[in-house]
Amino acid sequence: MKKNIFVLTIMLFTGFVANAQVKKGDVLIKNATVLTVTKGTLTNTDVLVSGGKISRIGKGLNAPNGVQEIDATGKFLMPGIIDAHSHIALSAVNEGTSQVTSEVQMGDVIDPFDVSIYRALAGGVTSTHALHGSANVIGGESETLKLRYGSTNPEDLKFENAPRTIKFALGENPTRGGRSRGIQPSSRMGVEAMLRNSFTDAQAYRAKWNAYKADKNPRKIAPEYDLRMETLVDILEGRVLVHCHSYRADEIYMLMKVFADFGITKLTYQHANEAYKVAPELAEFGAMASVFADWWAYKLEVYYSTAYNATILTRNGVTTSINSDSGELIRHLFHEAAKTQKYGDLTDEEALSLITLNPAKQLGIENRVGSIEVGKDADLALFEGHPLSVYAIPVMTFVDGVKYFDRANDIKDQRIYVNPEQAVENVTIFNREDQHRCMDTEVVSFEALFSNNK
Structure with a gap:
């Protein structure tokens, strides 16, 4: 009985730890046409993501040391x-x-x-x-x-x-x-x-x-x-x-x-x-x-x-x-x-x-x-072409600032390895x-x- 309780405790503990360690990303997306949804369309605009949150929106932003920079010139960035x-x-x-x-x-x-x-x-x-x-x-x-x-x-x-x-x-x-x-x-x-x-x-x-x-x-x-x-x-x-x-x-x-x-x-x-x-x-x-x-x-x-x-x-x-x-x-x-x-x-x-x-x-x-605003989660989707165009193509998708989809670089079969x-x-x-x-x-x-x- 004590052994079962010990195993259950370990399982619960490891589950909580894993949940607490959800990845949060840092990234700077440069020169995008930003479709904020709530504050209009911003052309040639940068979005800085820090710790999974949108920290800054503006022009000419610089990426902190070690932060990935993505050139989104000619692309459209919308909320996830x-x-x-x-x-x-x-x-x-x-x-x-x-x-x-x-x-x-x-x-x-x-x-x-x-x-x-x-x-x-x-x-x-x-x-x-x-x-x-x-x-x-x-x-x-x-x-x-x-x-x-x-x-x-x-x-x-x-x-x-x-x-x-x-x-x-x-x-x-x-x-x-x-x-x-x-x-x-x-x-x-x-x-x-x-x-x-x-x-x-x-x-x-x-x-x-x-x-x-x-x-x-x-x-x-x-x-x-x-x-x-x-x-x-x-x-x-x-x-x-x-x-x-x-x-x-x-x-x-x-x-x-x-x-x-x-x-x-x-x-x-x-x-x-x-x-x-x-x-x-x-x-x-x-x-x-x-x-x-x-x-x-x-x-x-x-x-x-x-x-x-x-x-x-x-x-x-x-x-x-x-x-x-x-x-x-x-x-x-x-x-x-x-x-x-x-x-x-x-x-x-x-x-x-x-x-x-x-x-x-x-x-x-x-x-x-639901919108691109400072302080919100960096759940974002980057498109070639306006998302409302029949020719639109999603090229990158971010959750909490972490890139989970990359059309150019993902392997062909993206199923989880078992x-x-x-x-x-x-x-x-x-x-x-x-x-x-x-x-x-x-x-x-x-x-x-x-x-x-x-």
Whole structure:
């Protein structure tokens, strides 16, 4: 027993030490066209990074002794891209055994060996929101990640001190799961009932604990501790940000009404294909939206949408982002943002905000990332060509000032080297696109049904 405790202590200690030693870089990027997002475009400008932070922005800056200098003449420097809806770097997505699984955490299944991390870096992405899937009404807590590829410690990928988030789901995904298992919800009205019942139970749970804490009797027995209820109470009290899978306008409106009844205000809709129909209501509530640029009609409930969705939401004052929900599309998010200028009249800064500052706001990390400002983390992407051009090419990507992608100098196969003689077998590296999306893997796709009936 003592030996086991000793081993566990060593494991915990080494884990904490490894997490505390996340690399922070020093670099001077010279003569770039700097797309700050918040303070306009700065031509022929230098950005000095010290200890992983942006320390100076200006012209004619000199690199301190020993600091690498990168000539970015003719290139564009933008904030690192943030994907507000991703499932890469995870060894599991859905805990589908119950329609409420708020006790599980995606931070427990981070896979630092996933080669999709490197591929995302190759598209200028520096942070992702590793979401639970949409198999159930109230899923697990999600995890905001920094793409520090090359570390074998899952803890190193966690975005330090990022707010807690959780995944909810409306519509066909949870109802199909319910019907296939013969449990609630099997209908859209069942989804609302489950939400209301869950938060009512959480209120009762909180009341029991409040009464126990207020009682001066030292012999009073404490209520049973329930991690599922604890998380729901934290949502009620604003300590967890809700991100909800949604498509239809009626369901989007329904959730705002439920949240208003329970005093919940921190809400971002994911996908939100019909959000344009209720854009003023979203703005009034203070809800945000993370949408696709022009991807819809892949199932019946997503039939009505528009490529103008992001523009309409933005013009109505809704903080909007463009997401991927894909291990492939994630490296093309700058192209996805550019589509909003074809389908709408967004300015360069507004379009870039869709993949930088706005997702940062939705994740509660805008004080750290999302724009190029002194004091912020040096999560940066360097491009040949303007990022909103179809000809744009990401050439370097930095996280905390450390270069994790270099198009000119990286070896062709950038997967993490696996030692065949090491004691513990690493996770096998595959890029399985179906595991990088929030669709319930237990639900048979329409494509499979049609292909089987030929």
